[in-house]
C-alpha cells in the first residue's frame with residue numbers, strides 16, 4: 065500500500081540547512097525526530113523538556129514542532145560548544161539554550177517530563193544524573209543505542225552499560241526502538 069511521508073516541519077528543515085552549512089553531521093535522523101515530536105506532544109500542561117546536546121538544533125526543532133506553539137511547556141537544551149549554543153540562540157526557536165557540560169549542569173536543572181539524551185555526557189557517563197532529572201511519569205529518550213554502530217570494545221561496553229542500567233532500573237520501564245541510530249525509551253513509574 066503506498067504511503068505518504070509525514071511532512072517535515074519548516075523549523076526542522078531550517079535546522080537541517082544549518083547542519084549542511086556548517087558540515088555538522090551529528091544531528092538526529094528524521095525518524096528519531098518524529099518520535100521526539102510525538103513524545104513532546106504528550107508532555108503535560110506546564111511541563112518541561114530537556115535536550116542534552118543541542119548541535120545545530122535539529123532535535124530541538126522536532127521538540128518545538130511537537131509542542132506546536134504551546135507556551136506552557138518550557139524547553140531547555142544544553143550544549144557545551146559555545147558557537148553551536150550561540151547559533152541556536154540566534155534562531156527563533158522558543159527554547160533556553162544553556163552553554164556548558166550536560167553532566168555538570170544536570171543536578172541544578174530540576175526535573176523534566178521529557179529528556180532527550182544525545183551526547184556521551186549524561187549517557188555514557190553521569191546516566192544516574194539524567195535518570196534523576198526525570199519527573200514521575202517522565203520519559204527518557206536515549207539516542208545512538210544500536211550496538212552494531214560501534215567497533216571499539218570500550219564503546220560497546222559503554223553502550224551496553226547504558227542499556228543494562230535502564231532496562232534493569234527498578235523505577236523505569238524501558239523499551240528498545242529500532243529507529244534511526246537506535247533508541248531506548250524509558251518511563252519513570254509515577255511515585
Ligand SMILES: C[S@@+](CC[C@H](N)C(=O)[O-])C[C@H]1O[C@@H](n2cnc3c(N)ncnc32)[C@H](O)[C@@H]1O
Pocket residue numbers: 090091092115116117118119120121122123124142143144145148164165166167182183184185186
Ligand atoms: C549528536 S549531537 C546533538 C544532536 C542534536 N541533539 C540533534 O538531535 O540534532 C551531540 C551534541 O552534544 C554536544 N556535546 C557533547 N558532549 C557534551 C556534553 N558533555 N555536554 C553538552 N553538550 C555536549 C556536541 O557538541 C554536539 O553538538
